[in-house]
Amino acid sequence: MINKLYPWQESLFSQWMQAGETRHHALLLHGKAGIGKLDFAHTMSAALLCLEPQQGFACGVCQSCHWLSEGAHPDFREVTPEDDDNADSGKKKTRKRQQILIDQIRLLHDYLSLSSHRVNGIRVVLIHPLEAMNVAASNALLKLLEEPPPRTQFLLVSHQRQALLPTILSRCMQVEMPVPSLEQGLHWLQTQSVPNPEWVWHYSGGAPTTVQQDAPDWYAWYQQFRPHLVNGATIDIAAAVPLLIKQGMEQAIQALQKWLLDLWLCCHQQPLRYHHGETGPLQALAAAVNLSRLLAFQQQLNRFKMTAQHPLNQELQLEQLLLQYKKIFG
Ligand SMILES: [Zn+2]
Structure with a gap:
């Protein structure tokens, strides 16, 4: 076009x-x-x-x-x-x-x-x-x-x-460059026949055009991955890693970054940015969070993002990241 x-x-x-x-x-x-x-x-x-x-x-x-x-x-x-x-x-x-x-x-x-x-x-x-x-x-x-x-x-x-x-x-x-208003963004997502436009709007952080480039099945993928995040310290790493790999390294890191940011916001009684309607599970996790480990993990993810394009050892790298995730609780 x-x-x-x-x-x-x-x-x-x-x-x-x-x-x-x-x-x-x-x-x-x-x-x-x-x-x-x-x-x-x-x-x-x-x-x-x-x-x-x-x-x-x-x-x-x-x-x-x-x-x-x-x-x-x-x-x-x-x-x-x-x-x-x-x-x-x-x-x-x-x-x-x-x-x-x-x-x-x-x-x-x-x-x-x-x-x-x-x-x-x-x-x-x-x-x-x-x-x-x-x-x-x-x-x-x-x-x-x-x-x-x-x-x-x-x-x-x-x-x-x-x-x-x-x-x-x-x-x-x-x-x-102009950013879409909530109304414009939602309307546009609806015209693209994106499932659950309101969820996607929030999850994209008000940047809806990433949907078409990156992952048309964001919502479906998230529904599969969500239980692993919600499990916190009891996350099943072996089951979670293949889901992250399926989404691609860049998206996988972003998904973790978004979740951690909202977890951090939840710990500080701030409104969530990306996970619309997930206050309940995030609050439950926030109660068990060790804040300094959470911050350290966020920094680690930022550094990791710089090298995430490298195709080697993705499985191993993601396993290590999820192990860090496990450790931020308690
Ligand atoms: Zn022409």
Whole structure:
């Protein structure tokens, strides 16, 4: 689908499309993950490149739209961490790189030094997530932002603006991306036929678009995993680990982080953030929590998240994590 805009983004979209020539050459679209920033950037790219836009949106049928949907538009470049798939002649599982490398930005320099495919046409460069650039890549990008090639629109997407270099920030127009209201988020989830939209809304932390990317069966999975969490000190680790693996490492860690945060909030008589309607079981667990061990485990999970992409020893790693979980009680 070439146009994918969420209801909470509509007015911002028309504002930027109508800006035309006055639009800043580098828009930094920032905000928390799960609110549709990348879809916004793709929709805007398509609209800017389309030969016959319809009411500000890409038409979906012209040559430009066709190229874009084939992933072969000569005036569009998307830069994102690339899969590290030649690490070991296909023996290891492909894993996602964490960084955008300087070589990728150098290629961008080469590309932008040529003229656009379409005579006097616009070129669009989409980079995401921007915080994935290391310092060398950031500095290389800075040169492009300081002396932008003519008729080039940079769309830079970031979940963590605070992690970006101030020099980069100073060269962009910073656009805080709108977040959905409860009403908008719930309504959107309902239109996606997501089961239990209200539960999903809370569990996503008000970031509903993560649902489609990550786990369409969140609720079903959670229903299976929940009893293990609720068991606290008596958790059956051997039975719980396969469920976590099924969900993928990143999601597994997130599920544990969300549960621990709500457990911590419960210990401090604060309203829950993610587990709507789970006050009862969480309060029962909170009564047995050792707070300093809970904090230590949260920190361990944060550190673990940095290396969680590595496909080796997942089972062992998760077993150790759940053992830590067991120990925070009593
Ligand atoms: Zn078109």
